[in-house]
Amino acid sequence: MSTLRMTSDLRRQLILSAAKRCFARHGFAGTTTKSVAAAAAISEGLLFKHFPSKAALYAEILAEECEADPDFAHLLGQEPSTATLVELVKSMVDHFMEVSDGSDQEEAQRLRLMTTSHLDDGEFARLLYDKIAGLIGPVFTASIERAVAAGDATRIGSDPLNLFWFAHHTVLMAALTRLPAVPCLSYGNAADLERQLCQFILRGIGLTEAAIASHLDGELSPNSGQSVTAESA
Numbered sequence: 001m002s003t004l005r006m007t008s009d010l011r012r013q014l015i016l017s018a019a020k021r022c023f024a025r026h027g028f029a030g031t032t033t034k035s036v037a038a039a040a041a042i043s044e045g046l047l048f049k050h051f052p053s054k055a056a057l058y059a060e061i062l063a064e065e066c067e068a069d070p071d072f073a074h075l076l077g078q079e080p081s082t083a084t085l086v087e088l089v090k091s092m093v094d095h096f097m098e099v100s101d102g103s104d105q106e107e108a109q110r111l112r113l114m115t116t117s118h119l120d121d122g123e124f125a126r127l128l129y130d131k132i133a134g135l136i137g138p139v140f141t142a143s144i145e146r147a148v149a150a151g152d153a154t155r156i157g158s159d160p161l162n163l164f165w166f167a168h169h170t171v172l173m174a175a176l177t178r179l180p181a182v183p184c185l186s187y188g189n190a191a192d193l194e195r196q197l198c199q200f201i202l203r204g205i206g207l208t209e210a211a212i213a214s215h216l217d218g219e220l221s222p223n224s225g226q227s228v229t230a231e232s233a
Contacts (some may be wrong), residue, residue, distance in 0.1 A: 012050050015040045016064070019057045028058055028113055055117075059127035062110070066135060076135065080142035082152040086202065086215040088140055089167060093197045096171040100178035108179060115176060132168075133161065140164045144205065152211035156204075163205040170201055 018040035022031045033054050037044040051057045066072050075091055078084040099107045117124040144160040147153035156163060174197060177185040187193050195216075202212050 008050075011042070011046075015042070015047055015050055016057070016061060020061055023058065023061065027109070028054075033057075053123060055124040055127055059124060059131055062128065063131040063135065066131075076139055078139070080139060080146045082143070082147040082150055082207070082211055083215050084139065085143035085147055085153075085205075085207070086198075086212075088136070088143065089201050089205075090194075090198050090216070092167065093171050093194050093201070096175040097178075097194055097197075100175035111172075111175060111179065114172075129165075133164075137161050137164060147207065147211065152208055153206040154208070156206040167201045167205060170204075171197060 015036065019031070019036045022036050022039055026035070031054065033047055033051075034044050036054075036057065037047045040047065051060065071091075075084075075087060078087065098104065099111055114125055114128060141160040141164070144153065144163065148155050174187075174193075177183060177187075198216055199212060202216060203209075
């Protein structure tokens with residue numbers, strides 16, 4: 001049985017490797033499950049035994065890329081705390097603002113795909129939300145609980161994971177307004193946009209003004225030391 005399991009795992013990785021090549025060459029729209037199966041030298045039916053759809057393949061690839069990113073791994077490896085919560089929010093804001101600035105066209109295309117999925121059958125969005133929840137959800141919710149216990153936050157509602165999604169949707173929409181070549185909306189004082197977003201989100205998920213001043217202001221200060229070092233490592 002262990003041999004069969006190893007063979008199945010290996011086959012799954014071979015399919016993912018073939019899919020990465022296809023998506024890199026043809027993009028999401030130009031790639032088909034038939035072309036991925038051909039690249040992996042298997043039948044389309046066998047591919048479907050491992051991945052039920054093209055969207056499932058793509059979502060799995062994105063999740064693997066996230067897990068392989070050293071900065072992301074560092075972030076998820078932090079002890080749950082108020083400081084970790086602030087770092088998670090700041091990193092999420094930084095990521096979406098960078099995507100909307102157009103510096104990474106591949107990431108921008110993924111953002112468009114995510115948005116289109118909401119207006120279509122929603123399959124890709126559902127799969128990706130599920131992956132995100134599994135990767136980030138435990139650290140975020142544990143950090144919320146630690147912040148509440150430390151007196152750094154007030155409890156908002158009974159499901160802390162909802163607070164993560166509210167934060168995510170906020171930065172997602174802010175990024176979408178800036179994604180076209182001519183932005184749909186020009187925020188005033190764009191230089192302060194990331195800071196405003198962080199403050200807005202942190203207040204919304206229940207952090208006290210004292211905690212925000214201590215952790216966010218300290219992290220953004222040129223004399224902040226440890227937090228800045230961790231962010232740039």
